[in-house]
Amino acid sequence: MTGTAPAARPLLEVRGLRVVFDGFTAVDGLDLTVAEGELRFLIGPNGAGKTTLIDVVTGLTRPAAGQVLFDGTELVGRREHRIVRLGVGRTFQTSVVFERLSVVENVDLAAAFRLGLPRLLRVRRGVSGTVAEALERTGLTALADRPAGELSHGQRQWLEIAMLLAQRPRLLLLDEPVAGMSRDERERTGELLLEIARDHTVVVVEHDMAFLRSYARTVTVLHEGRVLTEGDVAQVQADPRVREVYLGRRGAGDEPAVPAGGEVG
Amino acid sequence: MTLTSPPAAGTAAPPPAAAPALPRWTGPAAFTAVLLLALVVVPAVAPPFQINLYARYLCYALAALGIALAWGKGGMLTLGQGVFFGIGGYAMAMHLKLTEAGPGGLPDFMVWSGVTEMPLLWAPFASPYVALPAVVLLPGLVAAVLGWSVFRQRVRGAYFAILNQALAAAFVILLIGQQGLTGGSNGLTDFPVLLGVDLNRPESQLGLYVAVVLAVAAVYLALRAFDRSRLGRLLVAVRDGEDRVRFLGYDPTVVKTLAYTLSAMVAGLAGALFVPVAGIISPALFGVVPSIELVIAVAIGGRYSLAGAVAGALLLNLARTSFSEQFADGWLYLQGALFIAVIVFAPRGIAGLAASGRELLSRLRTRRTAAPAAGAPAEGGTP
Numbered sequence: 001m002t003g004t005a006p007a008a009r010p011l012l013e014v015r016g017l018r019v020v021f022d023g024f025t026a027v028d029g030l031d032l033t034v035a036e037g038e039l040r041f042l043i044g045p046n047g048a049g050k051t052t053l054i055d056v057v058t059g060l061t062r063p064a065a066g067q068v069l070f071d072g073t074e075l076v077g078r079r080e081h082r083i084v085r086l087g088v089g090r091t092f093q094t095s096v097v098f099e100r101l102s103v104v105e106n107v108d109l110a111a112a113f114r115l116g117l118p119r120l121l122r123v124r125r126g127v128s129g130t131v132a133e134a135l136e137r138t139g140l141t142a143l144a145d146r147p148a149g150e151l152s153h154g155q156r157q158w159l160e161i162a163m164l165l166a167q168r169p170r171l172l173l174l175d176e177p178v179a180g181m182s183r184d185e186r187e188r189t190g191e192l193l194l195e196i197a198r199d200h201t202v203v204v205v206e207h208d209m210a211f212l213r214s215y216a217r218t219v220t221v222l223h224e225g226r227v228l229t230e231g232d233v234a235q236v237q238a239d240p241r242v243r244e245v246y247l248g249r250r251g252a253g254d255e256p257a258v259p260a261g262g263e264v265g
Numbered sequence: 266m267t268l269t270s271p272p273a274a275g276t277a278a279p280p281p282a283a284a285p286a287l288p289r290w291t292g293p294a295a296f297t298a299v300l301l302l303a304l305v306v307v308p309a310v311a312p313p314f315q316i317n318l319y320a321r322y323l324c325y326a327l328a329a330l331g332i333a334l335a336w337g338k339g340g341m342l343t344l345g346q347g348v349f350f351g352i353g354g355y356a357m358a359m360h361l362k363l364t365e366a367g368p369g370g371l372p373d374f375m376v377w378s379g380v381t382e383m384p385l386l387w388a389p390f391a392s393p394y395v396a397l398p399a400v401v402l403l404p405g406l407v408a409a410v411l412g413w414s415v416f417r418q419r420v421r422g423a424y425f426a427i428l429n430q431a432l433a434a435a436f437v438i439l440l441i442g443q444q445g446l447t448g449g450s451n452g453l454t455d456f457p458v459l460l461g462v463d464l465n466r467p468e469s470q471l472g473l474y475v476a477v478v479l480a481v482a483a484v485y486l487a488l489r490a491f492d493r494s495r496l497g498r499l500l501v502a503v504r505d506g507e508d509r510v511r512f513l514g515y516d517p518t519v520v521k522t523l524a525y526t527l528s529a530m531v532a533g534l535a536g537a538l539f540v541p542v543a544g545i546i547s548p549a550l551f552g553v554v555p556s557i558e559l560v561i562a563v564a565i566g567g568r569y570s571l572a573g574a575v576a577g578a579l580l581l582n583l584a585r586t587s588f589s590e591q592f593a594d595g596w597l598y599l600q601g602a603l604f605i606a607v608i609v610f611a612p613r614g615i616a617g618l619a620a621s622g623r624e625l626l627s628r629l630r631t632r633r634t635a636a637p638a639a640g641a642p643a644e645g646g647t648p
């Protein structure tokens with residue numbers, strides 16, 4: 001549990017990030033540092049730039065300005081699969097798994113990207129240790145041979161996490177892992193998250209406040225493309241500015257808060 | 266910025282990922298039976314002229330196998346596969362014409378067109394060591410270069426299909442325009458000798474038929490092995506969610522280019538085999554319309570299934586021959602109607618219907634056996 005120690009080496013450093021979509025500035029001068037071994041929650045009202053931030057880190061979106069350093073390596077300008085190969089993995093809000101393939105095939109493909117072309121041309125025999133472990137941790141072992149298309153919504157999210165684990169990334173970016181889950185599933189996902197965070201650096205984007213209170217350690221609040229505040233859960237919750245942006249009130253001299261903003265769990 | 270995996274139109278009924286429980290030997294047994302039928306029974310029963318006809322159909326079936334790989338497994342609608350069929354065919358035909366003309370001689374059609382010197386493009390094809398590998402390597406090279414540049418720009422779906430179609434049209438125009446070099450719209454014909462064998466003897470035609478059957482069988486097995494490999498699984502993953510695959514650490518461009526190249530090489534081989542079988546290669550045999558007909562055949566047979574693609578190509582060609590004998594003009598309408606019916610009612614084609622039937626059967630069987638003898642190994646009870 002060295003996660004919150006401030007002396008830890010930064011694994012991810014975002015500096016002066018600016019992202020513009022057709023004249024709309026989604027991220028505006030964002031700085032963020034995540035240390036090795038940390039479990040970091042990113043929250044903020046709709047349009048705060050949380051997903052955009054993840055998209056930039058993983059190469060899906062090109063920023064207008066700024067730097068993204070992963071263990072000292074610049075990520076901006078690299079193609080998506082190169083960034084994955086450097087050790088950055090992500091999941092998506094709407095889980096995208098390969099429905100025609102079985103659960104184990106999905107996870108196996110995620111694990112196999114390091115194999116060369118000649119070895120990819122061979123048939124998969126059995127289940128590798130990495131794949132078995134990822135299935136075990138996410139509780140999908142019993143479903144291994146089922147087509148992924150048959151999984152429930154919650155199970156699909158876990159499959160995404162299993163695929164992510166099988167990639168053995170150094171940094172995991174989870175985009176709303178509990179969206180649309182039942183209370184039971186949220187709890188299991190939370191436990192899974194804490195367990196994964198024991199030996200990985202994890203960044204979680206989440207809307208759900210109850211989930212945040214139960215499982216978050218360090219929280220970064222984004223608002224209108226900038227970091228509003230950062231701290232542990234209690235600090236952040238006590239911050240009047242955070243309440244303001246979440247309740248959509250007008251602050252003194254501020255722009256009107258994000259119109260769709262009232263998502264408080 | 267949400268990712269959606271766009272299933273192409275007509276994938277509403279996904280192929281079942283888990284095949285219904287059949288004994289393990291069923292596949293190899295069926296394969297052997299069909300192979301024996303084609304190699305032993307057909308030559309014994311059918312008259313020579315029909316053997317030759319079947320060999321032609323099998324050449325189209327071979328090209329259909331490539332389409333099933335690129336389109337069925339990889340989601341790339343290859344509407345211009347005739348280009349690669351044509352390249353393979355011309356490579357073979359050029360070699361045969363040069364053999365006919367003898368060392369230093371010019372092919373007959375060039376003499377008629379007033380060409381007096383051997384064109385540079387033709388010279389290397391005099392050697393079988395150049396011409397025979399070129400039959401698959403040239404189409405492969407063209408597809409690799411085209412695929413790489415197109416897939417890298419993330420051109421896909423209908424745009425890719427239109428591009429392929431345009432390529433087929435341009436290729437035909439180019440061939441017709443270069444009368445002295447390619448024989449124009451007449452193409453190349455009259456090939457008496459292949460590798461020292463007299464092609465006009467009936468045994469040679471039987472030999473060609475056997476060679477084509479073996480080629481189809483070998484390509485089928487090779488593509489099946491590819492489909493089952495990790496790379497094959499990856500190809501299906503690219504088809505269903507190209508953007509997601511990037512985040513698994515793979516470059517979809519490489520996977521797609523590879524599959525497209527493979528399918529082009531198969532088409533090239535098909536074209537090359539077609540030349541001595543049919544005794545002619547001309548733009549009308551592989552242009553825009555034949556390219557589309559190949560895709561229709563694969564759709565009717567079942568694009569997700571390699572065996573379905575072969576069956577589709579054979580059935581469609583057989584039907585065309587027997588139908589056109591009676592109603593010459595009706596065939597096009599029937600073919601179109603068949604295509605629409607398949608797209609609307611059976612998007613997985615004949616192979617899909619067969620799979621659904623098998624599934625239903627095994628479900629009925631397990632229901633019947635499960636009740637009286639629970640726990641006993643499920644055995645197909647005779648009805």
